[in-house]
Amino acid sequence: MSGDIFNAACRFLVEYGYLPKDHDVASFDDVDFKSAVAKFQRFDANVGIAAEEHGVELIADGSLGPATLRAMAMPRCACPDNDALEPLIGTGGWPNCHGAGGIHCATVLVDPRNKPSFLAPVFNDVLRRVQKAYADIGLLFRFCESQSGAIVDLLTGERITPQGINIDFVFTRGNGWIGLAIVGNGSNQRCSSKIWAKFEYKYQPRNVVNEWVTLIKHELGHNCGLRHTSGGVMNPGIINGLPNAWVSSDPSTRTLRRWFGGEPVPIPGDTPDDPEPPTPPGGGDTPAPGQPLGTPFTLYDGTRGQVFRIMGGG
Numbered sequence: 308m309s310g311d312i313f314n315a316a317c318r319f320l321v322e323y324g325y326l327p328k329d330h331d332v333a334s335f336d337d338v339d340f341k342s343a344v345a346k347f348q349r350f351d352a353n354v355g356i357a358a359e360e361h362g363v364e365l366i367a368d369g370s371l372g373p374a375t376l377r378a379m380a381m382p383r384c385a386c387p388d389n390d391a392l393e394p395l396i397g398t399g400g401w402p403n404c405h406g407a408g409g410i411h412c413a414t415v416l417v418d419p420r421n422k423p424s425f426l427a428p429v430f431n432d433v434l435r436r437v438q439k440a441y442a443d444i445g446l447l448f449r450f451c452e453s454q455s456g457a458i459v460d461l462l463t464g465e466r467i468t469p470q471g472i473n474i475d476f477v478f479t480r481g482n483g484w485i486g487l488a489i490v491g492n493g494s495n496q497r498c499s500s501k502i503w504a505k506f507e508y509k510y511q512p513r514n515v516v517n518e519w520v521t522l523i524k525h526e527l528g529h530n531c532g533l534r535h536t537s538g539g540v541m542n543p544g545i546i547n548g549l550p551n552a553w554v555s556s557d558p559s560t561r562t563l564r565r566w567f568g569g570e571p572v573p574i575p576g577d578t579p580d581d582p583e584p585p586t587p588p589g590g591g592d593t594p595a596p597g598q599p600l601g602t603p604f605t606l607y608d609g610t611r612g613q614v615f616r617i618m619g620g621g
Contacts, residue, residue: 315379320340324388325344343369350535350543353543354375355374360374382483382510383543383545384535386529414449415473415476422478422508426519429515436520440524441527449462474502474503474504475502488502488528504523518545540553
């Protein structure tokens with residue numbers, strides 16, 4: 308293994324919580340290093356995905372093979388993958404910090420500065436999908452922007468009370484990461500705790516809409532109190548092809564449903580589903596059986612016909 312690869316791996320393992328911050332690269336313990344790599348291999352689902360792409364079997368033995376190195380090089384959430392995350396997030400306390408109209412509701416103020424040009428045309432579509440995903444499990448996020456001195460809901464145009472802002476959403480220049488979310492100062496989980504989510508403005512995947520939906524769901528998940536999981540939306544690196552909804556197979560869905568009730572909440576401005584079709588005369592019941600009259604006959608266009616008497620109809 309070259310020194311550059313080893314040093315880069317050590318920096319990764321320290322930064323994301325697999326080795327202690329005071330780790331001395333010059334006097335590393337080979338056992339500790341391999342143990343840290345193996346833990347990363349077991350935890351981050353992207354290591355296994357990369358192994359499949361390379362056509363090799365993944366063995367969590369602490370060796371820095373191509374799959375592991377590729378996963379380490381992928382853009383990822385800047386939060387660490389261990390319990391050091393706890394002071395940074397809501398740890399489940401946030402569900403009690405907000406509510407409007409008897410439902411869990413949080414207002415997100417979007418700062419348009421640094422918003423990437425490629426994201427602008429689809430941004431509201433992305434926000435709608437994120438909003439729908441969380442609303443389906445009981446939490447309403449309202450995405451707003453400051454316009455001419457007023458706070459306006461980006462999806463409905465409705466004015467929002469500035470005092471109701473819970474989250475600052477900003478685009479920023481990161482260093483290899485794609486998102487980072489922090490709640491207050493880690494000790495105060497009251498409603499007055501201002502939380503923020505930062506997103507790397509350069510992140511441009513092939514499927515912009517779906518992956519940015521996953522990215523925003525992930526960071527807001529941290530704001531709700533979720534830690535990283537191996538796989539699913541809260542995997543530290545984005546997994547391609549995830550559905551927009553919080554599905555039952557995702558490791559975080561059950562937790563979110565427990566925190567927020569799991570029942571869908573209404574979305575402002577959302578149009579109701581098409582009404583039920585009108586009931587046909589007679590209440591829509593199944594027609595009564597008929598009794599044939601006479602013999603079948605042929606119509607002028609060649610189709611066959613038959614006259615029936617409706618039983619019970621006189």
